[in-house]
Amino acid sequence: MSSSEINKNEVDIVIGALNADLTQFLNSWRPFFSGFHLIIVKDPELKDDLNIPEGFDVDVYSKPDIEKVVGAANAAMFSGYSCRYFGYLVSKKKYIVSIDDDCVPAKDPKGVLVDAVSQHVSNLENPATPLFFNTLYDPYCEGADFVRGYPFSLRSGVPCAASCGLWLNLADLDAPTQALKTEQRNTSYVDAVMTVPLKAMLPISGINIAFNRELVGPALVPALRIAGEGKVRWETLEDVWCGMCLKHISDHLGYGVKTGLPYVWRNERGDAVESLRKKWEGMKLMEKSVPFFEALKLPESAVNVEDCVVELAKAVKEQLGSDDPAFTQAADAMVKWVQLWNSVNSSG
Amino acid sequence: MVDPANTVGIPVNPTPLLKDELDIVIPTIRNLDFLEMWRPFLQPYHLIIVQDGDPTKKIHVPEGYDYELYNRNDVNRILGPKASCISFKDSACRCFGYMVSKKKYIFTIDDDCFVAKDPAGKAVNALEQHIKNLLCPSTPLFFNTLYDPYREGADFVRGYPFSLREGVSTAVSHGLWLNIPDYDAPTQLVKPKERNARYVDAVMTIPKGTLFPMCGMNLAFDRDLIGPAMYFGLMGDGQPIGRYDDMWAGWCIKVICDHLGLGVKTGLPYIYHSKASNPFVNLKKEYKGIFWQEDIIPFFQNVKLSKEATTVQQCYIELSKMVKEKLSSLDPYFDKLADAMVTWIEAWDELNPPATA
Numbered sequence: 001m002s003s004s005e006i007n008k009n010e011v012d013i014v015i016g017a018l019n020a021d022l023t024q025f026l027n028s029w030r031p032f033f034s035g036f037h038l039i040i041v042k043d044p045e046l047k048d049d050l051n052i053p054e055g056f057d058v059d060v061y062s063k064p065d066i067e068k069v070v071g072a073a074n075a076a077m078f079s080g081y082s083c084r085y086f087g088y089l090v091s092k093k094k095y096i097v098s099i100d101d102d103c104v105p106a107k108d109p110k111g112v113l114v115d116a117v118s119q120h121v122s123n124l125e126n127p128a129t130p131l132f133f134n135t136l137y138d139p140y141c142e143g144a145d146f147v148r149g150y151p152f153s154l155r156s157g158v159p160c161a162a163s164c165g166l167w168l169n170l171a172d173l174d175a176p177t178q179a180l181k182t183e184q185r186n187t188s189y190v191d192a193v194m195t196v197p198l199k200a201m202l203p204i205s206g207i208n209i210a211f212n213r214e215l216v217g218p219a220l221v222p223a224l225r226i227a228g229e230g231k232v233r234w235e236t237l238e239d240v241w242c243g244m245c246l247k248h249i250s251d252h253l254g255y256g257v258k259t260g261l262p263y264v265w266r267n268e269r270g271d272a273v274e275s276l277r278k279k280w281e282g283m284k285l286m287e288k289s290v291p292f293f294e295a296l297k298l299p300e301s302a303v304n305v306e307d308c309v310v311e312l313a314k315a316v317k318e319q320l321g322s323d324d325p326a327f328t329q330a331a332d333a334m335v336k337w338v339q340l341w342n343s344v345n346s347s348g
Numbered sequence: 349m350v351d352p353a354n355t356v357g358i359p360v361n362p363t364p365l366l367k368d369e370l371d372i373v374i375p376t377i378r379n380l381d382f383l384e385m386w387r388p389f390l391q392p393y394h395l396i397i398v399q400d401g402d403p404t405k406k407i408h409v410p411e412g413y414d415y416e417l418y419n420r421n422d423v424n425r426i427l428g429p430k431a432s433c434i435s436f437k438d439s440a441c442r443c444f445g446y447m448v449s450k451k452k453y454i455f456t457i458d459d460d461c462f463v464a465k466d467p468a469g470k471a472v473n474a475l476e477q478h479i480k481n482l483l484c485p486s487t488p489l490f491f492n493t494l495y496d497p498y499r500e501g502a503d504f505v506r507g508y509p510f511s512l513r514e515g516v517s518t519a520v521s522h523g524l525w526l527n528i529p530d531y532d533a534p535t536q537l538v539k540p541k542e543r544n545a546r547y548v549d550a551v552m553t554i555p556k557g558t559l560f561p562m563c564g565m566n567l568a569f570d571r572d573l574i575g576p577a578m579y580f581g582l583m584g585d586g587q588p589i590g591r592y593d594d595m596w597a598g599w600c601i602k603v604i605c606d607h608l609g610l611g612v613k614t615g616l617p618y619i620y621h622s623k624a625s626n627p628f629v630n631l632k633k634e635y636k637g638i639f640w641q642e643d644i645i646p647f648f649q650n651v652k653l654s655k656e657a658t659t660v661q662q663c664y665i666e667l668s669k670m671v672k673e674k675l676s677s678l679d680p681y682f683d684k685l686a687d688a689m690v691t692w693i694e695a696w697d698e699l700n701p702p703a704t705a
Contacts, residue, residue, distance in 0.1 A: 109467065132645065133560035135524065135614055136544065143546060145539065148532040149561025149595040151645050152638060164493065171494060174506040181503065186494065188501055192548040200555035202491035203507025233506065240507030259493050286509045290490070 006121045012093040012213075013117065014039045016084030018231055019101050020048035027053055028104040032115045039087040041066075043231075044079050061086060070340055077222050077333055080229055081206060081236050085222035085337075088213065089344055095124055096217075097210040099264060100233070106168045106265040109189050119193075119262035120163045120210035127157025128195040128256020137192040137260070157195075161216040161255035162246060165208035166190070170266040172205040174282070175234040178272035193260040198251050201293055204243020207233065208264045211246075218305045218341045219249045223330040226281040232270030237282040241330060244293050249308040252298045281326070288323050292316070306338050350527045350545045352462035352620035353471035358388035365479045367392050370453040372475075373445035377401040377437075382459050382622075383410045389463070389473045393455075396445040398423075401437060418444060430698075433691040438584025440593030442564065446571065446578050447696050453482060454575070455568040460623035464526045467547050477551075477617035478521045478568035485515025486553040486611020495550040495615070515553075519574040519610040520601060523566035524548075525621040530563045532591075532638070533631035540627070551615040556606045559648055562598020566619045569601075573610055575700075576660045577601045579692040581685060588681050589640075590633030596685075599648045604663045607653040636679075643678050647671075661693050668693075 013036050015022070022040070026033065037057050042050055044063035052058060066086050067075045078086040084098055097120045105113045126140045131154050139146045139155070146155050171186035178184070196202050211220060224241030250257050296315055302308045313334035320327035372393050374380065377400045383390065387410075395415035399407050403419035423444055424431045434444045439458065446454055455475050464472045484498045490512050497504045497513070504513055529544040554560050569578060577600050580593035605612050651670060657663045672686035 133554055133558050133614075135522065135560055135563070136529065136546075137548060143542065143544065145529070145531060145535050145542065147561050148530050148535075148563070148591065148634075149598070149641070150532075151641050153642050154645075166493065171503075172506050173503055174508075177503050177506075184501065184503070186501065188494075188499075188549060190495060190548055190550040191546055192550065196491055197555050197558035199557050200491045201489075202493060203505050205493070205506065237507065243507075259491075282507075283510055286507060287511055290509045290512070 006118060008035045010094040011117070011121060012037055012039050012087070012091040012096050014041070014084050014087035014091065014096050014098045015101055016081055016087070016098070017042045017050055017101055018046065018081065020046060021051045022101060023051055023053050025101050025104065026056060029099075030055070031113070032105060032117045036117065037093070039091060041078070041083040041087045043083045044075055061090070069344060074336060074340065077336065080231060081233070082222040082238050084206070085220065088217060088220055089341060091213060094212065094214045095121055095210060096213050097121070098206065100207045100266070102269045103167070103208060103264040103266045106263040114262050114264070116165060116208065116262035116264055120165065123163035123193055123258045124160050124210060124212050126160065128160040128258055129154065129157045130195050130198040130251070130256045133197055134194075137194040141193065158254050158256050159215055160212065160258055161250045162204070162209065162211040162257045164204050164257065164259040165210070165262045165264060166260065167207060167266040168263050170268060172207055172233060172266075175272045175275040178234065179276045182272070189263060190260065193258055195256045195258050196247070201244060201247060201290065202259065203240045204246065204257075206239030206242070207266065208262070215255060216246065216250060216305055218309055218338055219246045221245050221309060221334045221337050223333040223337065224285070224326060225329065226285060226326060228278050228281070230275065230278070232275060234270060234272055234275035235278060237285060240286070241289070244289060245309070245312055245334070248293055248296060248298070248312065249305060252302065252308060253305070285324060285326060288320060288327075292320055306342065309334055309338050350543055350620070351465065352385070352622065353465040355385050355388050355463050355471050358471060360388050360391050364392040365476060366453060369451055370455060370479070371396050371445070371449040371451040373398065373442055373449065373454055373456040374459060375400055375439040375442035375445070376407060376459045378459060380407060380409055380459060382462060383413060385463055387412070389475050393475070394451070396449055398442050398445045400439065400441045418448065427695050430691050430695040433579070433582070433688040433695065435580065435583045435587070435593065436585045438590055438593060439564070440580035440583040443578055443580040443597070446575055447699055449571060452570065452572050453479070453568065454571050456564060457619065458565045460621065461525070461565055462620040462622050464618040464620040467549075472617050472619070474523060474566060474617035474619050475568075478523060481521035481551055481613045482518050482568060482570055484518065486518045486613055487512065487515045488553050488556040488606070488611050491555055495552045499551065516609050516611045517570070517573060518613055519570050519605050520612040521568040522562055522612065522614040523568070523617045523619060524615065525563070525565060526618050528621040528624045530565065530621070533627045533634050534638070536624070536627035536630065547618060548615065551613050554602070554612045554614055559599055559602055559645065560614065562594050562601070564594030564597070565621065566617070567594070574601055574605060574660055576693055576696045577604045577664050579664075579689060582681075582688050588679070589636050591630060592634070592637040595637070595641075599644070600664065600667060603648055603651045603653070603667070604660060607657065607663055608660070640678060644675065647674055661697065664693055665690060
């Protein structure tokens with residue numbers, strides 16, 4: 001889908017600014033961000049003023065704006081990488097595309113810059129196929145189709161809730177892995193988009209993601225904070241937790257989650273070894289989360305996204321609360337998030 | 349426009365992986381000329397040729413290949429009355445080759461599959477990739493967004509649980525095809541000119557609980573781990589259906605692999621599929637399957653094998669009972685198929701008695 005076919009009025013590009021100087025970032029994305037409305041949310045803990053180049057249609061939100069909308073008590077929910085969720089909250093658009101501020105456009109194997117925005121929107125606009133795996137991957141793309149043996153009744157697919165993109169150069173590896181393989185860079189461009197099957201769990205990265213806000217907005221929950229969460233991705237798990245919730249809710253409501261294209265080029269930032277020095281809580285929390293999500297069954301009565309989030313939060317509190325205070329906090333944050341979502345979005 | 353690779357001048361690998369542990373099973377009714385171009389990659393390996401159709405026809409095997417060949421007379425002789433479970437006039441007969449093999453691994457390939465080229469123009473050694481896939485763990489319990497984590501240059505991503513990083517044994521490696529895609533007849537009729545030119549450079553594990561359409565054109569598996577479940581069903585002559593042999597096997601092996609904690613991979617390697625079959629002929633073969641699969645899929649999606657089924661054979665027999673119970677009402681064919689599934693296991697066990705301690 002070329003950018004000329006996208007209805008730009010349906011898309012908000014939300015950027016969480018953890019770096020003050022966004023000049024290089026925005027200039028490198030200019031060809032693909034042009035014509036779109038941008039929401040830039042400044043990490044409330046970032047002291048410096050943002051440096052934003054001219055020529056963008058942008059609304060910037062910083063700490064005072066966040067506090068005005070959600071109250072000072074809730075502002076902490078949107079610190080660090082979670083600042084982007086504030087953008088999701090106040091957006092009025094159908095689709096959100098969200099990219100970390102240390103990523104620039106990648107080049108495909110032909111050397112052409114990848115229009116990540118177009119690819120994400122195309123992924124979201126086309127159906128997903130979570131009920132049966134298509135071995136030729138995305139059946140709706142040019143030059144492909146459903147293969148022999150794919151049931152015809154499943155070929156219209158389901159609505160796509162999220163599009164999870166990937167990263168060249170610095171892949172989204174955890175600190176221990178990157179520390180062990182300091183020189184490893186992802187050079188493999190896998191030319192495919194696919195639907196992650198029903199019930200399959202996956203680690204969704206917040207670095208390069210898009211979603212249908214109208215369909216599943218409240219399910220993107222800024223909830224899980226690991227102790228000592230930092231300003232590099234190696235020191236966070238908020239997106240992985242959000243992704244587990246999003247996938248589970250999507251599965252429950254009959255939506256699909258895609259993964260694969262588009263790629264972005266992720267630049268060096270931070271030091272994996274340095275991040276390793278902090279006691280790495282994430283590992284422990286993930287180990288506990290997996291059996292929980294695997295066994296979890298949301299009640300039939302949860303028929304909309306908000307109800308799903310609330311039910312999920314209840315289950316988290318009941319079943320994981322005693323394991324780690326981080327889970328109790330996450331559950332509370334999820335409930336609070338739904339309240340905020342409803343109050344912000346009902347006042348129009 | 350996709351072309352096959354030119355393999356002239358590529359030397360045969362002096363130390364081919366698993367040379368004495370792998371058989372290549374090829375069903376054929378025409379000829380085996382395609383083996384000429386596969387020499388550099390396949391010549392060191394032992395072939396099991398299953399000749400379908402007229403047993404009096406002489407199939408020429410290119411010089412230099414070590415092989416055993418079975419025609420219909422051989423199948424009848426070896427299996428006696430149990431030969432009824434082996435299809436005639438359909439490439440489903442290939443599973444006879446799986447049964448008579450004495451090796452740990454099987455690679456099966458169709459006789460119209462040539463060597464593909466990767467995006468750099470290099471000839472793809474499909475067998476080598478299949479072997480890598482089989483020797484390396486699968487990860488069915490949690491999806492890795494960077495696909496095969498064990499591959500050079502890749503790894504598990506942030507958030508992937510450490511307790512799941514060892515993976516499970518890989519039972520099946522399902523390869524893909526450039527050029528003529530494996531479409532069903534209706535799609536072929538609507539898109540006769542479509543060619544698969546997209547080389548997706550990834551291997552991935554199909555998640556537990558997910559079914560897929562398994563194509564038998566370019567397939568490898570661990571015979572010890574899953575062999576008895578690789579029955580390709582009753583197809584062809586005298587049967588109401590065709591072109592669902594590999595599909596049937598794929599649904600069976602997937603539910604059994606899920607139950608036994610084994611992995612199934614899909615993706616690389618690619619082969620170059622040269623011949624498009626006649627879509628009108630295909631439609632006649634497939635059309636019942638197109639309707640039946642609407643019931644068959646929910647059947648497989650809801651299969652629950654018992655805790656007591658701990659071997660592949662036990663799983664398969666249990667599955668055959670469920671097929672008889674739940675699918676016979678769809679068509680009496682499934683009653684016959686369920687019986688054939690049992691016959692297959694009996695024949696398998698007869699030809700592959702457990703090794704005495």
